[in-house]
Amino acid sequence: MVEIFNPSVADSVGLTECAPDPTAAGELVFFHASDGKPLATPWQVALARSKLLTQLKLPAGYILDCACGSGIQLGAHMALLQRPGIGVELDVQRAQASAVNLQSIAKYRNEEGLERMQNTRIVAGDGRDGATVCATLADHFKLDEYPRIALLHLDPARPRNSRTHGLDEMAPRLDEVFKGWAPYLAEGENGPALLLDLSPRLTHAQRLEVESLVDEVWSGIERTWVWTSRGRGRVDRLALWLGSAATEGVARRFVRIPPAITEDAYVVSGGTPLSQGDGLPAPVRQPPRRGERVSILDAALVESGMAESWLKTVTKSEHINWGVVEGRRPQIHHQHPLRLEQASDRMLVQATGRVVALARLELSIESVDQLVELVLEHDVSKLTVRVPLPPEIQPKIQGAIDRQLARRHGRREAFLVQQPGDEMLLICIVE
């Protein structure tokens, strides 16, 4: 027997885990169960994603989240797409929490009485088993036919505390969900619509494995990979949007969630299909030169394979030399300044400037005096170290530089970089 929760009349009796969502300005308080809080999608991320879905033409019908956890993503999709929802969750208490959270979202938006809310249900059961879920709901609503599924959303649980994991460790498994639901998904212009919320830790080979699982059921279906970042150079989410949820001709998309919930996400689209490679530029070692520009880009943008597409929008067909591709500080060298008129573009650059001096110097506490004398020749008042250093040393060196420069009278802001395997320090004036 599967249990069904109706969000319109759900209550929180028996639920004890509860916390305000930190991205919703304290206005939404969500229930969780069975330590489900860390699994939940932050409200702001959920909303940004649902907003992108509103730009697409989905088939008519329900939004299905077949591993709905605390129901936060499902609630955001339902609210922005104005559709009824079906959530499926194995853990009965989490299913109850989902129902309560959908009610809270509806209350918060003044949408409790809407018909789509009356038609929404959370099923405590196996999200791989489309046949049982559809039959149970048809019976429950006394329908002659099964509910039509406009969008299947899947955010499977994965092992915690491990940097890598196999596709078969996702719960529920992708292939099992695909097979269990394929017959019940409504067809849009580009076939069924699916949104797979995957781990950013998947390797390129595993992403291709996901594509082959998809192709086994929907051969050649349209696909857009979406990397989402909330800043600090981290990819927070990697998702695969499929069929009528994909955007034709867009293989990759980078979505930067802005600091304020009221601002729209910044989206960069383009790139090459994953079948053609991981999209990472090839690093080229070239001796650095005075006068050239050095920019340190957002690491998450580079990881998405979208950096070269984006660079085309902020340079005039310029040749870009990639000094560093991987890690926290991807570094490019170029001749002309980047055109960063938009605040959204500036968000994707950690630092950009012109090389004014090269110093063959081993950076240490002992060499700070020598470095400071050199930068003062270039009228520098502040120098940010952007060289990879052990975390226990970095603040000491930065502190020593700051203290010395505070006593002098420079006027310009600068940063310090280095190329891998090269001792040469590059002093760059910020532009």
Ligand SMILES: C[S@@+](CC[C@H](N)C(=O)[O-])C[C@H]1O[C@@H](n2cnc3c(N)ncnc32)[C@H](O)[C@@H]1O
């Ligand atoms: C990462 S969480 C989903 C979080 C959700 N996106 C949210 O916004 O709260 C994944 C959920 O899948 C559930 N799950 C695992 N196997 C399942 C199955 N076979 N059927 C349904 N749910 C399952 C887990 O209990 C967990 O709550």
